Amino acid sequence: MSMLTQPTAGEAVRNQFARNLYGRSGILGSLLALQVIGVAIAFFGSNGFGTADGQVSINVVDYSANPVIGLTLLWALIAPLYLSGRDSLRSDFIFPGSRATRHIGNSLYFAALVLAGSLTTTLAFMASVLFAAIPGEPLILPGGGVGYYVSLFVVLSGCCLLVASGSYFAGTLFSVSRFAAFALFALVLVFFRLLANVDPPAILVGIFKGPAALFFLKTLLGAVLFFIGAIIAGSRQEVKE
Amino acid sequence: MTEVEFKNVTKKYGRTKALSGLTLNLSGNKIIGILGRNGAGKSTALQIAAGLLKPSGGTVAVFGENPFNSLRISANAILIHEGMAFPPSLRLGAILDEMKRAYPRFDIKLALSLLEHFGIPDHAFHVQLSKGMKNTFNMITGLAARTPLLMFDEPLNGMDAGVRSDILRVLLKEFIAQPRMILLSGHQLEGVEDLFEEVAIIHEGRLLHHGNADEFKERFVRISGPGTEVRRVVSRVRALELRDTLPGMAEALIELPDGQTLPESAGGLSVSAVPLNDAYIALTRRKGGIDRVYADATDGR
Incomplete structure (x- = not known):
């Protein structure tokens, strides 16, 4: 048995992606569960405003899929922490692969899940219109037609991707070196403190301002940078018992 | 060709030295015992050879290549140990399928037959198994993977005498059918020592002895x-x-x-x-x- 197997990086990435899909069904399951909870919350709607006098009574109920959006973003924040943790690392290194192929496989997996999650959120948003129709009350539809929903999908995908990649980077850094992770966190706080006089939210809004497609490109770039950061941070990571 | 080569390798965990200048060359298709007391550095040496840990000093080569972060070495060497954490949501049968996809030479027929023989249900989850069964399953995956370098770290812990004897027979049969380098580390050697062609004794992070097993015993x-x-x-x-x-x-x-x-x-x-x-x-x-x-x-x- 002297013949050595010559694996390719592509195969290792594909296997990592597939293993995440089949072997970590809890990640996808938690996304679906949170979205179902979000839809259930959205079904009851929220009271916008109401008024009544002797003649007329007006009660406006706001049906939207905002809870689904919120919970999807929450998932994008939490799920990558699990995948970048030490347990997942130990499990991944039973199978052939390098640290780089592992991170690339994980990044592609999250990208796919984020797109799927954003699509279902957009569909839930569209479906929330039906919630208003069920009680048979007069309905005010959101304007913008198909373009509105496409923009929603694109913007939500960008946001989730950015949050997921940032969380994956933070998780990787934390599992490599807690000191480095806290140091980076402190550095970010100092950065924002320094920017306190120039209104950091305004700067962030300025960076991501623009049409939906441009917004998506900017968030995609940010996500790619975070994932590259995770690959670099994790390139010397040891698999400890 | 030297399959595994350690040159003056050191490994530190904080202030604790696990390896302090280990030099060891292993070559040929043999079953080699890596022996040593608790804390001698056997597990650390095997984890470094498997590319899981990075040495603090010195050089390591497996099949002529640094194993750390090597895709080629990860596909040609497997380390079987007690703490293996398979994907928790996969049942044993699915883990074997996953191993088959990852290791091209994986013999799933052999793995399933052994699973049945040892009474391990393929629909169970790895975490549900007892210590002995877990180690038996881990050993089965290692044997069936048929990688040119197969490393076992304390593989027999928790196994009863019958299972121990059967799995060692399978190991010997596998070695005869598919000769490769098999490294077996441990300190409880009953029933195993006759399999060794060579022994390497590690003591306090260094090589104490390396040579023919029978000559050592004599x-x-x-x-x-x-x-x-x-x-x-x-x-x-x-x-x-x-x-x-x-x-x-x-x-x-x-x-x-x-x-x-x-x-x-x-x-x-x-x-x-x-x-x-x-x-x-x-x-x-x-x-x-x-x-x-x-x-x-x-x-x-």
Whole structure:
């Protein structure tokens, strides 16, 4: 048995992606569960405003899929922490692969899940219109037609991707070196403190301002940078018992 | 070709040194025992060879390549150990499918047959298995993976005698059918030592001995008989153990110089071979042994 197997990086990435899909069904399951909870919350709607006098009574109920959006973003924040943790690392290194192929496989997996999650959120948003129709009350539809929903999908995908990649980077850094992770966190706080006089939210809004497609490109770039950061941070990571 | 090469390798965990200048070359399709006491550095050495850990100093080469972060080495070497964490949501059957996809030579038919023989249900989850069953399953995956370098770290822990004996038979059959380098580390060697062609003894992070297993065993003999006779022999050779047994009688484990043998019943002494387990334990035992430690601690009370 002297013949050595010559694996390719592509195969290792594909296997990592597939293993995440089949072997970590809890990640996808938690996304679906949170979205179902979000839809259930959205079904009851929220009271916008109401008024009544002797003649007329007006009660406006706001049906939207905002809870689904919120919970999807929450998932994008939490799920990558699990995948970048030490347990997942130990499990991944039973199978052939390098640290780089592992991170690339994980990044592609999250990208796919984020797109799927954003699509279902957009569909839930569209479906929330039906919630208003069920009680048979007069309905005010959101304007913008198909373009509105496409923009929603694109913007939500960008946001989730950015949050997921940032969380994956933070998780990787934390599992490599807690000191480095806290140091980076402190550095970010100092950065924002320094920017306190120039209104950091305004700067962030300025960076991501623009049409939906441009917004998506900017968030995609940010996500790619975070994932590259995770690959670099994790390139010397040891698999400890 | 040297399959595994350690050159002056050190590994530190904080202030603790796990390896302190390990130099070891292993080559050929053989079953090699990596022996040593607890904390000797066996597991660390194997984890470094598998590319899981990065050495703090020195160089390591597996199939001529640094194993850390090597895709090629990860596909050609597998380390089986007690703490293997398979994907928790996969059942055992699905884990085997996953192994089949990852390792091109993985023999799923063999793995499933062994699973059935050892009574491990393929629909169970890995976390549900007992310690012995987990280690049996882990060993099955390692054997079926058929990688050119197969490493086992304390693989037999928790297995009952029947399972132990059967799995070792499978290991030998697999080695004969598909010769490869198999490294077996451990300190409980009952039933395993006859498989070793070579042994490498690691002690306090360094290589203490590396060579042919039978020659190593033959270097050590146990002598027993009248105390004066035993002490006379001991004064001429290196004694690893010496203790009084019955009044006027003594027993010693001695290391013979190269090429020298003691005839059986020499000078009224009884001479017997020493199992590999006893030989390496005696070789790595601290001077005076546990009796001295206890006597010192209790001031001879």
